[in-house]
Amino acid sequence: xxxxxxxxxxxxxxxxxxxxxxxxxxxxxxxxxxxxxxxxxxxxxxxxxxxxxxxxxxxxxxxxxxxxxxxxxxxxxxxxxxxxxxxxxxxxxxxxxxxxxxxxxxxxxxxxxxxxxxxxxxxxxxxxxxxxxxxxxxxxxxxxxxxxxxxxxxxxxxxxxxxxxxxxxxxxxxxxxxxxxxxxxxxxxxxxxxxxxxxxxxxxxxxxxxxxxxxx
Amino acid sequence: xxxxxxxxxxxxxxxxxxxxxxxxxxxxxxxxxxxxxxxxxxxxxxxxxxxxxxxxxxxxxxxxxxxxxxxxxxxxxxxxxxxxxxxxxxxxxxxxxxxxxxxxxxxxxxxxxxxxxxxxxxxxxxxxxxxxxxxxxxxxxxxxxxxxxxxxxxxxxxxxxxxxxxxxxxxxxxxxxxxxxxxxxxxxxxxxxxxxxxxxxxxxxxxxxxxxxxxx
Numbered sequence: 001x002x003x004x005x006x007x008x009x010x011x012x013x014x015x016x017x018x019x020x021x022x023x024x025x026x027x028x029x030x031x032x033x034x035x036x037x038x039x040x041x042x043x044x045x046x047x048x049x050x051x052x053x054x055x056x057x058x059x060x061x062x063x064x065x066x067x068x069x070x071x072x073x074x075x076x077x078x079x080x081x082x083x084x085x086x087x088x089x090x091x092x093x094x095x096x097x098x099x100x101x102x103x104x105x106x107x108x109x110x111x112x113x114x115x116x117x118x119x120x121x122x123x124x125x126x127x128x129x130x131x132x133x134x135x136x137x138x139x140x141x142x143x144x145x146x147x148x149x150x151x152x153x154x155x156x157x158x159x160x161x162x163x164x165x166x167x168x169x170x171x172x173x174x175x176x177x178x179x180x181x182x183x184x185x186x187x188x189x190x191x192x193x194x195x196x197x198x199x200x201x202x203x204x205x206x207x208x209x210x211x212x213x214x215x216x
Numbered sequence: 217x218x219x220x221x222x223x224x225x226x227x228x229x230x231x232x233x234x235x236x237x238x239x240x241x242x243x244x245x246x247x248x249x250x251x252x253x254x255x256x257x258x259x260x261x262x263x264x265x266x267x268x269x270x271x272x273x274x275x276x277x278x279x280x281x282x283x284x285x286x287x288x289x290x291x292x293x294x295x296x297x298x299x300x301x302x303x304x305x306x307x308x309x310x311x312x313x314x315x316x317x318x319x320x321x322x323x324x325x326x327x328x329x330x331x332x333x334x335x336x337x338x339x340x341x342x343x344x345x346x347x348x349x350x351x352x353x354x355x356x357x358x359x360x361x362x363x364x365x366x367x368x369x370x371x372x373x374x375x376x377x378x379x380x381x382x383x384x385x386x387x388x389x390x391x392x393x394x395x396x397x398x399x400x401x402x403x404x405x406x407x408x409x410x411x412x413x414x415x416x417x418x419x420x421x422x423x424x425x426x427x428x429x430x431x432x
Contacts, residue, residue: 056352079419118417129409133402136272144382151378155371156410162367166360186349193345194372201334203295
């Protein structure tokens with residue numbers, strides 16, 4: 001198909017597709033004339049993925065480039081893809097704060113992982129992420145909120161297991177890798193949405209219980 | 217305390233505190249001289265909260281202003297605070313797409329809520345958020361990932377329950393409201409971190425099971 005057909009098939013405007021090509025997010029088409037190229041179904045798929053990463057995942061161009069690079073690695077194992085995609089998707093880490101509070105929080109996260117029996121590499125960005133949250137809670141005198149750490153771990157395990165189940169149900173290697181990356185990307189806004197719904201439901205439930213009203 | 221003492225107590229530089237004052241995120245101190253004001257413990261608490269909202273929550277100034285406005289509403293109920301804070305914390309919604317796919321996704325979310333027995337208002341931003349994710353999955357031919365919706369709902373319920381438990385354990389009304397808002401804000405990066413850890417743990421576990429190695 002031509003560029004304008006690729007645009008119609010994906011709903012992405014031609015100038016945006018040209019931008020993806022210039023930024024090398026999208027591989028060049030097959031040149032058929034000096035000023036014309038032919039694009040394939042693989043291009044349709046890739047354009048949709050890029051748009052999803054940017055619009056739904058809210059990823060920066062640099063992160064999209066990182067994810068695409070992972071997708072295009074030949075013969076890489078799923079487990080490694082997940083790890084690489086996690087790093088590509090993690091918000092850029094500011095330098096690890098060199099404070100006693102942060103070190104203590106980091107150890108607390110390590111202790112929780114041990115207690116859960118989770119084997120996680122020392123470079124997993126989640127360690128610093130969770131430690132940063134704990135450090136903030138301490139700075140805000142909100143130690144009572146550290147009680148959410150363990151339930152959050154259980155919740156995250158349920159979510160991650162569902163994702164892996166879906167990933168493993170995909171057929172060929174390309175689809176498996178793409179499903180893994182998309183699952184990671186949409187998981188964040190989906191969890192945010194679900195929490196918003198769950199919070200309203202539960203707080204209404206507790207409110208009606210506390211106020212003694214029969215139903216609502 | 218004076219401005220420079222407020223800076224020392226919070227670790228936030230004086231120019232940043234002046235910026236918070238100018239932006240009316242922080243109430244003015246009590247004027248003691250034409251060029252000097254006195255600040256209280258309430259200011260320390262508020263400065264720390266603003267910094268956490270911006271640095272950990274990644275909120276825009278507009279969102280911080282929205283959250284602060286909710287905190288400062290006199291006599292507002294916790295349930296309403298949660299709802300208002302959710303709206304303040306939700307990413308600005310682009311106009312709801314007027315497409316058949318989006319409408320179908322919206323109905324699918326409604327059906328799931330009914331099935332779960334969750335009572336949630338039609339204005340809850342989570343409805344559109346979840347529908348947007350479903351629409352994306354359809355556009356990407358990743359219908360298999362819609363299987364994560366229900367497990368995500370259960371995971372979100374566990375997370376939200378833990379937050380509400382922590383919130384209810386806070387003593388006075390101001391602390392309750394502050395805990396609720398901080399819990400909402402840190403919940404997002406915390407869940408992201410925990411998912412990252414859970415994904416590595418589970419994918420390593422499955423990989424070793426599939427490859428038949430005894431342990432790792």
